[in-house]
Amino acid sequence: NAGVTQTPKFRVLKTGQSMTLLCAQDMNHEYMYWYRQDPGMGLRLIHYSVGEGTTAKGEVPDGYNVSRLKKQNFLLGLESAAPSQTSVYFCASNRDRGVNQPQHFGDGTRLSIL
Amino acid sequence: QKEVEQDPGPLSVPEGAIVSLNCTYSNSAFQYFMWYRQYSRKGPELLMYTYSSGNKEDGRFTAQVDKSSKYISLFIRDSQPSDSATYLCAMSPPGGGNKLTFGTGTQLKVEL
Numbered sequence: 260n261a262g263v264t265q266t267p268k269f270r271v272l273k274t275g276q277s278m279t280l281l282c283a284q285d286m287n288h289e290y291m292y293w294y295r296q297d298p299g300m301g302l303r304l305i306h307y308s309v310g311e312g313t314t315a316k317g318e319v320p321d322g323y324n325v326s327r328l329k330k331q332n333f334l335l336g337l338e339s340a341a342p343s344q345t346s347v348y349f350c351a352s353n354r355d356r357g358v359n360q361p362q363h364f365g366d367g368t369r370l371s372i373l
Numbered sequence: 374q375k376e377v378e379q380d381p382g383p384l385s386v387p388e389g390a391i392v393s394l395n396c397t398y399s400n401s402a403f404q405y406f407m408w409y410r411q412y413s414r415k416g417p418e419l420l421m422y423t424y425s426s427g428n429k430e431d432g433r434f435t436a437q438v439d440k441s442s443k444y445i446s447l448f449i450r451d452s453q454p455s456d457s458a459t460y461l462c463a464m465s466p467p468g469g470g471n472k473l474t475f476g477t478g479t480q481l482k483v484e485l
């Protein structure tokens with residue numbers, strides 16, 4: 260019963276470095292999402308995907324890229340990390356966009372950019 | 374002004390108390406309303422969802438929606454220390470279940 264798995268759990272980067280966050284789900288879900296969670300700001304949608312090979316921008320997409328080459332995986336990339344991207348990143352998935360299909364969340368990646 | 378406003382707390386109550394958590398919103402298009410619970414260093418998990426106005430009960434939890442006032446509530450009866458968590462409200466317009474708007478969360482601590 261893995262559900263949604265995010266790797267890594269923690270990471271410290273220097274400004275300008277790049278990295279990729281990996282999200283994997285084993286529930287055969289079509290929809291996947293990347294959020295960031297900041298104090299006082301709540302969860303904000305970065306990018307999402309409605310199926311393998313598709314991606315779309317969310318509320319705060321700037322500075323991030325995503326790819327969904329396989330149905331079970333959704334990757335979030337930071338090409339040139341900035342201190343403003345210090346946050347907790349959550350991945351989520353659901354079967355479709357129906358509200359009776361809740362989004363299942365991973366346990367987050369805590370990212371600090373110095 | 375944020376679309377969804379939620380008092381961040383923290384809210385501290387004794388075990389057994391009735392807890393009331395609330396959100397207000399400004400977008401009248403929102404039709405679906407959800408409450409997520411998030412334990413420390415974990416991802417959010419869905420507690421309840423409701424459609425339009427009215428009440429929904431599930432065990433010790435009751436969700437209320439008042440669309441005329443743009444106000445939603447989550448009541449927890451007989452609160453337990455295991456209820457200590459951050460509670461996030463979320464909402465979406467019809468057909469927009471893939472684009473949720475979240476509140477900032479209310480931190481709740483239930484003390485022995």
